[in-house]
Amino acid sequence: MRRSFPALLGTTLPAVVAIFAAATLLAAQTPASAETLLERGGYLTKSVAACGRCHTPRDGNSNPIAGMELAGGAEFTEPGTGHVVAPNITPDRETGIGRWTQAQIVNAIRNGVRPDGTIIGPPMPFSAYDDLSDRDVTAIAAYLRTVKPIRHAVPKSQYTMTLPTSHGPTVTHVEEPRHDDRIAYGAYLAGPVAHCIGCHTPLREGGQQLDRKRAFSGGRQLHPYGQPGVLVMSRNVTPDPEDGVGKWSDAEIKRATTAGIRPDGTRLSPAMPYPWYKGLRAADLDAMIAYLRTVPPQKNVE
Numbered sequence: 001m002r003r004s005f006p007a008l009l010g011t012t013l014p015a016v017v018a019i020f021a022a023a024t025l026l027a028a029q030t031p032a033s034a035e036t037l038l039e040r041g042g043y044l045t046k047s048v049a050a051c052g053r054c055h056t057p058r059d060g061n062s063n064p065i066a067g068m069e070l071a072g073g074a075e076f077t078e079p080g081t082g083h084v085v086a087p088n089i090t091p092d093r094e095t096g097i098g099r100w101t102q103a104q105i106v107n108a109i110r111n112g113v114r115p116d117g118t119i120i121g122p123p124m125p126f127s128a129y130d131d132l133s134d135r136d137v138t139a140i141a142a143y144l145r146t147v148k149p150i151r152h153a154v155p156k157s158q159y160t161m162t163l164p165t166s167h168g169p170t171v172t173h174v175e176e177p178r179h180d181d182r183i184a185y186g187a188y189l190a191g192p193v194a195h196c197i198g199c200h201t202p203l204r205e206g207g208q209q210l211d212r213k214r215a216f217s218g219g220r221q222l223h224p225y226g227q228p229g230v231l232v233m234s235r236n237v238t239p240d241p242e243d244g245v246g247k248w249s250d251a252e253i254k255r256a257t258t259a260g261i262r263p264d265g266t267r268l269s270p271a272m273p274y275p276w277y278k279g280l281r282a283a284d285l286d287a288m289i290a291y292l293r294t295v296p297p298q299k300n301v302e
Contacts, residue, residue, distance in 0.1 A: 041143025047279030082159040105141035131192035133176030186291030217298035240297035
């Protein structure tokens, strides 16, 4: 399945017909800074996509454990889902993904299918990741193959729900928005890459699908990673002046995103991955905020 990234603005970016993984495609999408594929993958993994917020185990204070980056083991309970344990995604050959090919890693991230054909369950955000561009999903997969292998066996997740037979049509090609189109690129970062939409959008009643009519309006129950059984409610981040962040300045939104501090000085829950978002590039954070200013304001649902 080939697609262009929907900019969440009611429009679709122009698609360019190309072959996934062709060198010309990857070269054409490289930013003007001549960022290499591994540099891009490292940046996304360690900041925007914040892979470690689920895949790095936490200590008793919900802080990432040093030296265990991406080694899995963080536990959390999703309402109606079960007890989930994040897997080891380092290239350890016995307890991680060291035996997986790069293409298999891409397929797991984008389509939720392991090399043996089994389906990966939630909370892995496939409804967002299936819109990752070819270059970015390839960059993340390539980078994961270079990180330090950590021998760390983790138990399997125990789901109380029945997993689907697939997460939708197989996606093989997605274009990336131009980085100089700030709104479209901000939508891409806040959607598929950082998946802000995944935490800050409620689910449809009785299901696991996002209620996109209420995108970014908050109200979704979340767990602070590494604190099983603890639930918090995601915030409305639409531009509504009363219930959302319409009265927050750009600087206040940046501080909340990267330092976990609200305008009134109180701290956000560790469910917000600000330890990773503090590595966001200034231009990327500006693009995300510019996009969020354009989404329809929404009131909280009582």
